[in-house]
Amino acid sequence: MTDVFGLSHKDPSSGGDTNPAQPVRHEEVVFCSDERSGLYAIIAIYSTALGPGLGGTRFYPYESEQAALADVLNLSRAMAYKNALAGLDLGGAKAVIIGDPSADKSEALLRAYGRFVQSLGGRYYTACDVGTYSEDMDVVARECSYVTGRTQAHGGAGDSSILTAFGVFQGMRAAADHAYGASSLRGKRVGVEGVGKVGHRLVDHLIEDGAEVVVCDVDEQAVARVRQRHPAVETVSDAAALAASDIDVYAPCALGGALDDETVPRLKAKIVCGGANNQLAHPGVEKQLAERGVLYAPDYVVNSGGVIQVADEIEGFDMGRARARAAKIFDTTLRIFRSAEEEGVPPAVAADRLAERRMSEIGRLRGIWLRR
Numbered sequence: 470m471t472d473v474f475g476l477s478h479k480d481p482s483s484g485g486d487t488n489p490a491q492p493v494r495h496e497e498v499v500f501c502s503d504e505r506s507g508l509y510a511i512i513a514i515y516s517t518a519l520g521p522g523l524g525g526t527r528f529y530p531y532e533s534e535q536a537a538l539a540d541v542l543n544l545s546r547a548m549a550y551k552n553a554l555a556g557l558d559l560g561g562a563k564a565v566i567i568g569d570p571s572a573d574k575s576e577a578l579l580r581a582y583g584r585f586v587q588s589l590g591g592r593y594y595t596a597c598d599v600g601t602y603s604e605d606m607d608v609v610a611r612e613c614s615y616v617t618g619r620t621q622a623h624g625g626a627g628d629s630s631i632l633t634a635f636g637v638f639q640g641m642r643a644a645a646d647h648a649y650g651a652s653s654l655r656g657k658r659v660g661v662e663g664v665g666k667v668g669h670r671l672v673d674h675l676i677e678d679g680a681e682v683v684v685c686d687v688d689e690q691a692v693a694r695v696r697q698r699h700p701a702v703e704t705v706s707d708a709a710a711l712a713a714s715d716i717d718v719y720a721p722c723a724l725g726g727a728l729d730d731e732t733v734p735r736l737k738a739k740i741v742c743g744g745a746n747n748q749l750a751h752p753g754v755e756k757q758l759a760e761r762g763v764l765y766a767p768d769y770v771v772n773s774g775g776v777i778q779v780a781d782e783i784e785g786f787d788m789g790r791a792r793a794r795a796a797k798i799f800d801t802t803l804r805i806f807r808s809a810e811e812e813g814v815p816p817a818v819a820a821d822r823l824a825e826r827r828m829s830e831i832g833r834l835r836g837i838w839l840r841r
């Protein structure tokens with residue numbers, strides 16, 4: 470186990486330039502077990518410097534407890550950075566439930582999980598992630614007050630991909646502004662890899678803005694749905710063909726690791742901006758992109774519209790307010806590009822530094838004593 474904890478403390482993206490004011494260890498890691506319902510979960514709170522930790526619950530058949538622990542430690546740390554740059558008063562946390570959601574998910578398991586989340590007294594707010602849905606959050610919420618991502622029928626934010634796609638579009642507008650001097654994608658050719666919940670909504674925004682769009686997806690029905698809505702959208706066979714095609718902007722919206730040692734040298738696009746999490750396959754890819762003159766909009770910055778949407782539930786969900794906050798992704802992305810230039814580092818490193826600065830500068834204010 471010690472190896473797993475050690476791994477997560479290496480900072481993969483900031484080149485060892487971690488702000489010493491930031492925690493190097495997770496604040497709290499809780500193992501939750503209820504044998505009768507089959508629940509075995511791990512909740513990791515990386516930092517509450519900015520407020521209670523918010524992050525989704527991943528329900529996944531991990532090969533080992535070690536693999537689940539490694540995942541939740543990395544994911545919770547990433548949420549701290551995402552929430553910080555989204556301007557939220559929320560820290561970073563995440564949970565994993567070990568199991569096959571299609572076979573192991575039950576009312577009893579979800580409610581048992583809800584009781585463990587409740588036991589943390591609000592230090593952790595949960596939400597949906599891979600393998601969990603808004604309907605599941607409604608069940609968790611029957612035992613727990615600290616749940617977001619519920620259905621609209623239960624006062625929740627519903628499908629978070631709405632503002633995720635909107636935020637990615639704002640980030641792309643900022644990248645166009647920085648690269649071309651105009652914050653519109655009109656006349657640009659944009660390649661969208663993966664037209665699922667986020668990708669197909671991104672295509673809607675792009676078409677409305679006057680972009681030419683080319684897509685690919687392993688799911689033919691997903692492609693057909695986009696072509697039905699927008700007959701002018703072109704298709705290519707797969708992700709490799711898309712990356713190598715003549716496009717101005719490449720938008721990974723499928724799985725992680727889209728930018729690797731094979732893809733980056735083939736890229737024709739001058740901008741990479743998409744919704745997928747963990748687009749950089751390994752540390753160092755951000756430098757390869759910068760060296761090739763490709764402007765990379767950091768994934769966790771531009772895809773934070775979803776967490777902004779569900780976080781709004783904590784105040785009582787209001788789509789207009791959440792959308793206004795997600796629109797600020799435009800300014801945040803521009804700010805990152807500018808500070809990357811000023812500091813002579815890739816945008817991914819500049820983003821990490823800005824997130825660390827906010828956690829440090831705002832988190833520090835708790836040191837000013839106030840009567841309870």
Ligand SMILES: NC(=O)c1ccc[n+]([C@@H]2O[C@H](COP(=O)([O-])OP(=O)(O)OC[C@H]3O[C@@H](n4cnc5c(N)ncnc54)[C@H](O)[C@@H]3O)[C@@H](O)[C@H]2O)c1
Binds near residue numbers: 631668687708723
């Ligand atoms: N949904 C959200 O609110 C949200 C928020 C933040 C980040 N993300 C991230 O955005 C990405 C997409 O999420 P989603 O909710 O749209 O998921 P989704 O499952 O609805 O869509 C993913 C799409 O990618 C396609 N795909 C899978 N492998 C592919 C491949 N090799 N080549 C081309 N297409 C492929 C799938 O067929 C599917 O249509 C994920 O990385 C997710 O973690 C989503």
